[in-house]
Amino acid sequence: MSDPLDPVDDLTEVPLGDATLSRLRDVGPVDAVVRSRHIEEATRHLDGAVTTATTYVRFRRLSIAAVMLLVVVGVGVLVTSRRQDGTNVAATATERRAADAAGAASAVPKADDAEGATTEGAAAMPPVKSESAPMTLPSTESTAPPDAGRDAQGRQAGAALGSFDNDDQAREAALRRYEEHRDELTTHDSSQPVACPLPPGLGTPIEWSTAVVAGTPRLVMVVRTADATVRALVADPRVCVWS
Amino acid sequence: MRRRPHAWRDDDELVRLAREGDREALSILLDRYYDRIWAIARRMMVNHHDAEDATQQALIAVARGIGRFDGRAAISTWMHRVAVNACLDELRRRQRTPRPLDEVPETEPRHSSGPDPATAIVERDAIDAAMSDLAPEFRAAVVLRDVCDLDYDEIAEILAVPGGTVRSRIARGRRVLRTQLGDAGNSNGRELVEESEP
Numbered sequence: 001m002s003d004p005l006d007p008v009d010d011l012t013e014v015p016l017g018d019a020t021l022s023r024l025r026d027v028g029p030v031d032a033v034v035r036s037r038h039i040e041e042a043t044r045h046l047d048g049a050v051t052t053a054t055t056y057v058r059f060r061r062l063s064i065a066a067v068m069l070l071v072v073v074g075v076g077v078l079v080t081s082r083r084q085d086g087t088n089v090a091a092t093a094t095e096r097r098a099a100d101a102a103g104a105a106s107a108v109p110k111a112d113d114a115e116g117a118t119t120e121g122a123a124a125m126p127p128v129k130s131e132s133a134p135m136t137l138p139s140t141e142s143t144a145p146p147d148a149g150r151d152a153q154g155r156q157a158g159a160a161l162g163s164f165d166n167d168d169q170a171r172e173a174a175l176r177r178y179e180e181h182r183d184e185l186t187t188h189d190s191s192q193p194v195a196c197p198l199p200p201g202l203g204t205p206i207e208w209s210t211a212v213v214a215g216t217p218r219l220v221m222v223v224r225t226a227d228a229t230v231r232a233l234v235a236d237p238r239v240c241v242w243s
Numbered sequence: 244m245r246r247r248p249h250a251w252r253d254d255d256e257l258v259r260l261a262r263e264g265d266r267e268a269l270s271i272l273l274d275r276y277y278d279r280i281w282a283i284a285r286r287m288m289v290n291h292h293d294a295e296d297a298t299q300q301a302l303i304a305v306a307r308g309i310g311r312f313d314g315r316a317a318i319s320t321w322m323h324r325v326a327v328n329a330c331l332d333e334l335r336r337r338q339r340t341p342r343p344l345d346e347v348p349e350t351e352p353r354h355s356s357g358p359d360p361a362t363a364i365v366e367r368d369a370i371d372a373a374m375s376d377l378a379p380e381f382r383a384a385v386v387l388r389d390v391c392d393l394d395y396d397e398i399a400e401i402l403a404v405p406g407g408t409v410r411s412r413i414a415r416g417r418r419v420l421r422t423q424l425g426d427a428g429n430s431n432g433r434e435l436v437e438e439s440e441p
Contacts, residue, residue, distance in 0.1 A: 014417040016389060020424050023370050025390050027285035030277070034295060039273045042302035043266045046309065 193219060196240040202233060210237075254318045261309045269309065273302050276319070279391060280326040286386045287330035289375045293337065301329035316400065323391065324401045327383045334379050373423035377416050384412035385420065 016024070191205035192198050196219055198205050203223030211220050219235040221242065235242040249257060249268045254275070260268030277298075284297040304325045312321055374382055380402075387398045388409075398413075399406045 014414045014421065016417050016420060020420065021389055023366050023424075024286065024420075025282070026367070027282045027390070028291075028367075030281050030295075030298075035274075035277055035281075038295075038299050038302050039270055039277065041299060042273055042306040043270050045303045045306040046261065046264065046266055046269050 192221060193237075196235060196237055198223065198233070198242055202242055203231060206230065255314075258309065258312060258314075258318050262312070269306060272318075273305060276305075276322045277302075280322065282390050283323065283326045283386055284330055286370075286374055286390050287327070287379065287382055288333065289371045293333065297330045297333040298326075300333055301326040304329050320397060320400055323387065323393070323397075324403075327387070327401060331379055331383065369424060373420050376423055377419055381412045381416040381419070384409055385416035388413050389417075 192208050198221060203225040206222040206224055208219060208221040211218050213234070217237060219237050219240075219242075221233045221235070222230060223233055224230055233242040249260060249265070249271050252260070252268070252271075254272065257268045257272040257275075261272055280301050281294070281298050284301065285291070285294040288294040288297045305322065308325065312318070316324075377385065383402060384398060387393045387401060388395075393401070395406050395409050399409045402409065404412075
């Protein structure tokens with residue numbers, strides 16, 4: 001069924017006469033007042049539309065500006081906070097270095113309390129990776145020569161100490177384990193820690209102990225240097241660098 | 244005399260300014276197309292008052308829709324489309340609204356096309372009556388062709404129908420007008436093509 005508005009059989013041009021066309025086109029003028037009123041009324045609707053659009057655009061711009069401001073403020077606060085943290089860390093590090101130096105000078109252990117200091121210090125020591133410890137012990141004029149089997153045993157004992165951290169329970173557990181493995185740690189060479197031996201060239205170990213310097217566990221070792229003077233060396237047990 | 248700073252601008256420029264909220268630019272644009280919109284409305288709506296209302300609605304539709312005009316069609320095409328749609332909407336609205344019997348179309352003595360005012364009024368009434376016999380869609384096609392003098396492609400674009408449909412509507416609309424107005428057509432009219440009624 002064909003669409004009554006779109007008949008397919010009426011595609012031929014049907015002309016209108018001039019008179020009819022003329023009458024059709026004669027719509028007459030519009031009153032000037034009416035015309036003016038129509039246009040004025042219509043332009044008022046543009047105002048409304050534009051006002052709405054402008055309000056929306058302004059709101060959107062304000063929203064974007066507010067978000068950007070928040071981001072900038074947030075980043076600023078973050079940066080300031082980090083800077084303050086960095087200052088604190090730097091200050092702490094400086095204090096620690098000063099305290100280390102002071103502590104090292106006064107931390108030359110006495111022979112009669114070496115064992116106690118060792119016990120206390122071991123409890124405060126962080127885990128020391130025995131794999132990183134050099135296998136070669138420095139030449140020494142004291143105690144028995146190192147034994148490979150004992151070294152391995154010592155490393156196992158060191159590893160058994162586990163993580164010390166500052167947690168009380170962990171500290172107690174570490175102390176217990178230390179007590180259990182104490183012989184294995186110290187029997188083969190009591191002059192220096194098995195897990196953190198003294199590299200060659202720094203002197204001959206006399207005895208070692210642990211100490212907490214400025215809240216940080218340190219290994220302290222008394223050595224006799226090549227010119228026969230006695231010095232105290234300090235090392236961070238985590239990196240085993242003696243100085 | 245009021246100075247119109249945008250009067251020298253072309254339509255595209257006025258559209259751009261109007262989209263940015265320039266009332267003066269929109270005012271000039273509406274003024275330029277007012278006569279054309281009015282002509283469409285006057286012939287589509289049959290009587291003068293309805294035509295005024297439709298014209299107002301068309302202008303408001305332009306003002307409200309100018310922000311969405313994307314420039315893909317010519318502004319003149321878009322204006323014609325808005326005007327035709329406003330008239331069709333107004334016709335539908337009036338069909339739904341009951342009107343009192345005493346509201347008869349006014350015969351406007353405000354304009355005379357010939358030396359005899361009485362004859363002009365009679366002619367205008369005859370045209371209005373003939374147009375009212377056309378379905379609004381046919382009326383729109385005839386008005387755009389014979390009043391606005393647009394070509395078939397433009398009319399097809401405005402009415403959003405195929406070109407063949409436009410030709411068909413114009414032909415059938417003209418045939419009704421000729422019958423109603425007693426117009427047998429003549430060789431001085433538009434291109435004459437022999438009809439081949441089945």
